[in-house]
Amino acid sequence: MIVVMQPQAKARAISDVIAHITAAGYDAHLSEFEGRTFIAVVGESAVPLDAAAYAAMPGVERIDSSSPPYMLASRAAHPQNSLVPLNGARVGGQKVLVIAGPCSVEGRSEIIETACAVKEAGAAALRGGAFKPRTSPYSFQGHGEKGLQWLAEAREKTGLPVVTEVMDPALVPLVCQYADVLQIGARNMQNFTLLNAVGLSQHTVLLKRGMSSTIEDLLMAAEYILAHGNTRVMLCERGIRTFERATRNTFDLNAVPVLKNLTHLPVLADPSHAVGMREYVPAVALAAVAAGADGLLVEVHLDPDRAVSDGRQSLTPAAFAKLMEQVRRVAEAVGRTA
Ligand code: PEP
Ligand code: MN
Numbered sequence: 001m002i003v004v005m006q007p008q009a010k011a012r013a014i015s016d017v018i019a020h021i022t023a024a025g026y027d028a029h030l031s032e033f034e035g036r037t038f039i040a041v042v043g044e045s046a047v048p049l050d051a052a053a054y055a056a057m058p059g060v061e062r063i064d065s066s067s068p069p070y071m072l073a074s075r076a077a078h079p080q081n082s083l084v085p086l087n088g089a090r091v092g093g094q095k096v097l098v099i100a101g102p103c104s105v106e107g108r109s110e111i112i113e114t115a116c117a118v119k120e121a122g123a124a125a126l127r128g129g130a131f132k133p134r135t136s137p138y139s140f141q142g143h144g145e146k147g148l149q150w151l152a153e154a155r156e157k158t159g160l161p162v163v164t165e166v167m168d169p170a171l172v173p174l175v176c177q178y179a180d181v182l183q184i185g186a187r188n189m190q191n192f193t194l195l196n197a198v199g200l201s202q203h204t205v206l207l208k209r210g211m212s213s214t215i216e217d218l219l220m221a222a223e224y225i226l227a228h229g230n231t232r233v234m235l236c237e238r239g240i241r242t243f244e245r246a247t248r249n250t251f252d253l254n255a256v257p258v259l260k261n262l263t264h265l266p267v268l269a270d271p272s273h274a275v276g277m278r279e280y281v282p283a284v285a286l287a288a289v290a291a292g293a294d295g296l297l298v299e300v301h302l303d304p305d306r307a308v309s310d311g312r313q314s315l316t317p318a319a320f321a322k323l324m325e326q327v328r329r330v331a332e333a334v335g336r337t338a
Contacts (some may be wrong), residue, residue, distance in 0.1 A: 013059025040077035070219035103310035105147035115154035117317035148178035169197035199228030239274030248276020308330035
């Protein structure tokens, strides 16, 4: 249930509604839209919600009885796009923002040189994994804290904010010390302990869709983070598993407009992990922008054939610069900038 207050509702009327909700054992989450306060009622309680009683309270305009399971992520509770600050811009706004960098942070000079190259091409943030979720325990697992330090040095040199994955709830405080954005990888999308930890951290989160997860599963995962009052959450479609084997995963283009419709959270697309082959990355990246994606996550490596992970899907800096030019043109064609 959502209580929509009148535009001129007094602060006292709003706090009375909140007090009523919490006294009944629920939680109240507020958002503003067109001068109105929307109060989303979430949680479980033995006390039934009496919509008519709320409708009769002073300052209440109407009751919206729709109750999507992902209440806080829904547009019903929060009609306006959420804008997530990144590098002086806001993801979810007019500008399409691109996050780029290697799959794994491989070394100090490599990450600094890559950061300079992607910045030059117009990237808004630097990505790179220091803790890597590898399918094989024998594959390179990342440089850990040393990798985080190199990322921070690259940020110092370029001014680009850093996006990096955290896999362990116990390491959230450490990764927060270095990262501007905590990435939750596809394999951890339903690691609820981790979602709670990043929610509590109040740090900006990039939540990737699990490869076998539905759009609703993704929104429910976002709900875990939002339930802690952390509203700086970006979603990312990164391809799902289907019967198709010609590409690494199948990019769910549908997810972009569907998510934009269902949620106020910014929606990014990762064409690199979606297709797994660099020759297809630009086409899928441009399709995502045309479909309404608020940003891209693109793997870029100085020498893709020598990358320790995901070289096959990584663009060279030159290919990335060319893609950025195309992204600008497609963004303009759909009324945005890049
Ligand atoms: C990544 O972005 O480096 C990554 C491992 O992606 P995903 O979690 O989508 O597989
Ligand atoms: Mn990768």
